[in-house]
Amino acid sequence: MSIDTATGQEAPAQLSSERVKDIFSSIAKKYERFNAVSSFGAYRTWLAGMMKQAPIGASDDVLDLAGGTGDVAFAVAKAKHPRHIQCTDLVDEMLDVARAHFADGASGEVPIDFEVVDAQNIPYADASYDAITMAYGIRNMPERERALSEMLRVLKPGGALVCLEFSTPPMRLWRALYGFYLKHLVPFWGGLITGDREGFVYLSRSIKAFPDQKGLAELMEKAGFRDITWKNYTGGIAAVHVAKKPEA
């Protein structure tokens, strides 16, 4: 099934894919500034939490999906020193920013290759990665079941998917405040900083339409992942899920 990622309703996949390409190719250069301002720096804490939970070792091959400007890949490089990272994204303009950071030494000694990849159709062999990382990616994919099946396919048995995504605060008051912030302030801030208000209206809508912590875990389980756990950050505004591919 494919959906409109802004509403969660069934729709042709092309609608969401074209929109996401338009948005991220035009905001690529301003993306990092917006991230920092809109989350009041919290995204750094969430990324640190993701690194803490990620079961990645020094001999691992890591695939970063929806890698954007490379934040996750560089954090993995610094925190885990894996053998190799494949940093991928649907939008080459986002990867161009990542390539520039890499050229400035953002990954230290860790080798990183960059490639345009649609996470719903991963062009790599079965069982080729020890771990997959993905931050703020799955929410933007209209064919989520297919994407998760692809992730399972390219992971080695026992390998882990580590997924950071916006989620749903369990406490009602916090959820209401956050809902107001999403609906009114994110489009305002985003528009002011990047000049692309529509992109941030989409961000708010896609977060609202995205499954909560349990819903995402269920999607992962349906795709064949097991031992699924999650940890909330900032009262559940964001969550990191870790899901394992069963041993053969």
Ligand SMILES: C[S@@+](CC[C@H](N)C(=O)[O-])C[C@H]1O[C@@H](n2cnc3c(N)ncnc32)[C@H](O)[C@@H]1O
């Ligand atoms: C909000 S950004 C996150 C980037 C990065 N992971 C980070 O933490 O800053 C979302 C990224 O998902 C990418 N994306 C959206 N749909 C995708 C797909 N089907 N396959 C791969 N990447 C996708 C977009 O191009 C964009 O770079």
